[in-house]
Amino acid sequence: MESNNSIRLITLEVGPYSNNCYVLVDPFTNISAIIDAAADPDTIIEAIGNTSLSLIITTHRHQDHWDALEDVKTQFPEALVAVHEKDATELPVKADVFLEHGDTLQVGTVPLRILHTPGHTEGSVCLVSGSFLFTGDTLFPGGPGRSDDPGSLRKEIGSIVTHLYKLDPATKVLPGHGAPTTIGESKLEYEEFANSEHDVDLHGDVVWSKG
Ligand SMILES: [Zn+2]
Numbered sequence: 001m002e003s004n005n006s007i008r009l010i011t012l013e014v015g016p017y018s019n020n021c022y023v024l025v026d027p028f029t030n031i032s033a034i035i036d037a038a039a040d041p042d043t044i045i046e047a048i049g050n051t052s053l054s055l056i057i058t059t060h061r062h063q064d065h066w067d068a069l070e071d072v073k074t075q076f077p078e079a080l081v082a083v084h085e086k087d088a089t090e091l092p093v094k095a096d097v098f099l100e101h102g103d104t105l106q107v108g109t110v111p112l113r114i115l116h117t118p119g120h121t122e123g124s125v126c127l128v129s130g131s132f133l134f135t136g137d138t139l140f141p142g143g144p145g146r147s148d149d150p151g152s153l154r155k156e157i158g159s160i161v162t163h164l165y166k167l168d169p170a171t172k173v174l175p176g177h178g179a180p181t182t183i184g185e186s187k188l189e190y191e192e193f194a195n196s197e198h199d200v201d202l203h204g205d206v207v208w209s210k211g
């Protein structure tokens with residue numbers, strides 16, 4: 001567990017794809033939010049504990065990021081289900097809130113700013129709160145998330161460079177799977193990629209650095 005001034009963050013590693021499910025708690029109001037009710041609903045429900053769950057955000061349409069959503073929503077029916085409209089139809093429950101670029105949601109006193117970052121999927125979003133950036137499958141240590149075709153990769157890199165790399169270099173990148181990194185570190189890795197030649201057909205599991 002860690003905190004940045006005003007937020008308490010619990011990271012749960014869940015399910016067969018080692019998804020990160022993040023639970024954010026505002027210590028002042030005890031209001032909480034989930035980013036990706038990915039799997040293992042009992043683990044997530046236990047982490048929510050006696051906090052007031054107000055929001056369940058899904059970063060994108062892939063099932064490993066919402067497999068526990070229905071069970072968690074059933075347990076906390078007052079919590080709003082939030083997702084970008086372009087990825088909403090794949091979810092097992094109806095969305096209460098469509099996330100739009102530039103929106104700021106409140107988790108108690110904690111603001112959570114939405115960045116629409118299409119590429120990995122059309123409706124992928126990242127979320128900023130203070131020095132934390134939740135990137136779903138858009139950005140990982142070492143490279144972007146998997147892309148289905150060259151156009152999607154270009155779109156994904158555009159999203160990363162335009163929206164994520166504008167953030168403070170000290171911003172902590174908290175991805176949908178695996179370990180965190182920082183914006184500063186990621187930008188350094190990307191520099192090598194940006195300065196090399198690439199096949200026009202490049203897509204799939206792309207890494208920034210050949211080294
Ligand atoms: Zn994904």
Ligand SMILES: [Zn+2]
Binds near residue numbers: 137176
């Ligand atoms: Zn994933």
